[in-house]
Amino acid sequence: MAGRIRDEDIALVRERTSIGDVISETVTLKSAGGGNLKGLCPFHDEKSPSFNVSPARNVWYCFGCGAGGDAIKFLMDADHLSFVESVERLAGRAGIQLRYIEDDKGTPRPRPQQGQRQRLVAAHAAAVEFYRAQLSTAGARPAREFLARRGFDRAAAERYGCGFAPDGWDLLTKHLRQQGFTHQELVTAGLSRESRSGTLIDRFRRRLLWPIRDLAGDVIGFGARKLFDDDDGPKYLNTPETPIYKKSHVLYGIDQAKREIAKQGRAVIVEGYTDVMACHLAGVTTAVATCGTAFGADHIRVLRRLVLDGSAHSGEIIYTFDGDAAGQKAAMRAFEDDQEFLAQTFIAVSPNDMDPCELRLAKGDLAVRDLVASREPLLTYALRSIASRYELDTAEGRTGAMRAITPQMLKIRRWDLREQYLRELSHITGVDPEEVRVILKAADRANGGVVAGLPRPAKNISPALDSPESMVEREALKLALQQPVLAGPMFDAVEATEYRHPVHVAVRTAIAAAGGAASATGGAVWIESVRDACDDLASAALVGELAVEPLRIDGEPDPRYVSITMARVQFGSVTARVRDLKSRIQRINPVNNKDEYFAAFGELLSLEQHARALREQAAGGL
Incomplete structure (x- = not known):
């Protein structure tokens, strides 16, 4: 690698x-x-x-x-x-x-084989065109009928790039070889395979095909559906693992859904290619599906980039499963893997064991949208599913349900969610909330108290950013980011301790960590180096904002403007220290603490002299 x-x-x-x-x-x-x-x-x-x-x-x-x-x-x-x-x-x-x-x-x-990805993607692009052209041939009639029976017309087939693998052993292989792709490239891409005799043949034959694209929209593989009874292969056959196709990372439909997923902060997980098509056509444009594997941790990481954007407490992931036993099992498996962002995970159980494609055919587009709208928190569904195995009208049944559910409850790491689902569990089982709390605390202690010991988050209170002092600090930071060659030496001479607003202190610290303004030449590289040096999202976001915000001066800044700005930054800090020191002196008894009093008084005189010098330096004003 x-x-x-x-x-x-x-x-x-x-x-x-x-x-x-x-x-x-x-x-x-x-x-x-x-x-x-x-x-x-x-x-x-x-x-x-x-x-x-x-x-x-x-x-x-x-x-x-x-x-x-x-x-x-x-x-x-x-x-x-x-x-x-x-x-x-x-x-x-x-x-x-x-x-x-x-x-x-x-x-x-x-990079090893740096051109390999481009070649494999190009081979898949050529294969898409070949398969799409085959869909209109006489031999592809079963494929067209399959799509029509599921409510998809020609426009829908074209929108999703559906194609047909013809009844021939090496038609695609010959087509791609004529376009200059090598034997090894076609095998590596998973488009062709070697027969027992060693000749190269097509991987897909007599099947309806869906091209599978990555986030960038490049085709990296295919999903193939069996159409003929004499086909002894699996119902669905996918591209094997290749350098560009990793099934545990791939979500079908992600290329078309990604913008809506990011915009709405929601992703709907369905089980098949036709379900994705049905959802999109019905107006649920955030639907995606796994490709030949269960939804897992790698898929979660893909969606986190879109839905959660790095935050653990925003966005929604909605699973749609059949309401039968297999669907419940899938939901529970998802719950086991999904603790990382439990608060955003929901489930929508389709009525009468219908998948979204069947639901759209039977009841129309609105029914598909209603299915997603009727979602409920996945943990609520999981708790009800476990509790339904027990006779809750009896004490023995309620005790058994609590024993079965407690391990799931202990996995909830957020105190607020845990309290919320404690009440939910009480409602489901009929056990008094205080009794539920006692049971969970006992189990928690037996488990090492990992969850119960978490502190509640403290409120973050920051001073206003629109005060005159803050605006001056903001101007100084803009000079360092936008005009580092001009501002560098004077800016670097004023330490982060002179800045009063916490986020400004963080940005000033990041500038120092990036090497200081005096060492920078400006431009995007400098801005990004400062952003990378930030320890939190707030300061990183402020760097981006200050990098494009106009300076508060008409025309181009000069050294005098930098000097004035930096003097005003220090003046605010020094006058604040003067006020604090005067308050301290008033609390000192000069009779009993003569040495402390005169030391503080001498420091005050020095600070006031420094403040007068800064006032003179800043006399030009802004």
Whole structure:
């Protein structure tokens, strides 16, 4: 496996990437004056443009939702790519050959088989066109009838790229070989396989096909449905594991659903390709399905990038399962794997054991939307499912239910959720809430008290950001981020201890951790290095905001403006210390504590002299 991309190459990608060109493919940008651009933010709904792009510094920031960064970060957010995927895509646009650090010595070398992915994706793209053309042939009539019986017309088939693998041993293989793909490439891609005689034949024959795409929209595999009774293969046959197709990471429909998933903060998990199609056509545009494997931890990580956006307490994951025993078992298995974001997990059980495709056929689009709307918390469903195995009208039954449910309750790590479901459990079992609490506490102590010992989160109270002192601190930070060559020495001379607002202190600390403003040359690389040095999301978001916010001066800043700004930052801090010291002196008894009194008085005189000097330095004002 290749290591990380060399830092110099990442910097070169940033340097050679026009952020305006990249963003304008998604956002309509107009001039905002001063060389900046403005448009409607693609990451939240708004009527007035608050999304700003600064081509000169190669950064963007939205004053509406707080998102921001460089071109790499924009692709990560807009197309839901990883950092490496985003860098590789921009490198491809700019014609840059990336190098990867492979060993402990940091020896850079080209990534092994760097062109392999492009070749495999190209082979799949050619296969999609071949299969789609075959769907209109006479031999594909059973495939067309299959789609029609499930309520999908020709437009739906084209929208999802449905195709047909014809009745021939090597028709696709010959077609792709004629296009220049090698024997090994077709085997590696999973499109062809070697027969017993050693000849190359097609992997899929006489089947209806769905192309499976990744987050970026590239086809990386196929799902194939059996159509003929004399086909002795499985009902569904998927592409085998390949360098680009990992079934535990793949979600069918994610390419079409990703923007709505991110926008709505919700993903609906269904069980098959036709269920995804039915949901999308019915208006549930956030539906996705696994491909030949159970929903697991890797799928959760994919969706976390879209739905939860790094937060453990936002967004929704909704499972749809049949209401039969198998569906209940699937729901319980999902619950076992899903503790990481239990609060956002729901289940929607379809009526009469119908999947979304069958439900749409029987009762229409509205019934599919109602199914999702009728969701309930997965843990509630799990508790009811366990309790339903016991006779709750008897004391023995209630005791048995409590014993069975308690292990599930102990997995809840958030105190607020645990308290909520304690009441839910009391309602389901008919056991008094206090008795339930006693049982859970006893079990918790036996389990080491892992859950009960968690403290409640403290409230975070911060001073106002719109005070005059805070606005001056904000201006100083903008100078360091936007004009580091100009502001560097003077800015770096004022320590983080001179800043009073906590988030400003955090950004000032991050600037120092990034090497200081005096060592920077500016631009997107500098901004990103400061963002990377931030210890929390609030300070990282503020860096993005300050990087594009105009300075509070007409024209270009000069050294005098920097000097005035830094003097005002220190003046606020010094005058605050003067006030504190005067208050302290008033509490000192000069008779009993003569030495302490005169030491404090001498310090006060020195601070007041320093304050007068700063006042004179800041006399030009803003």
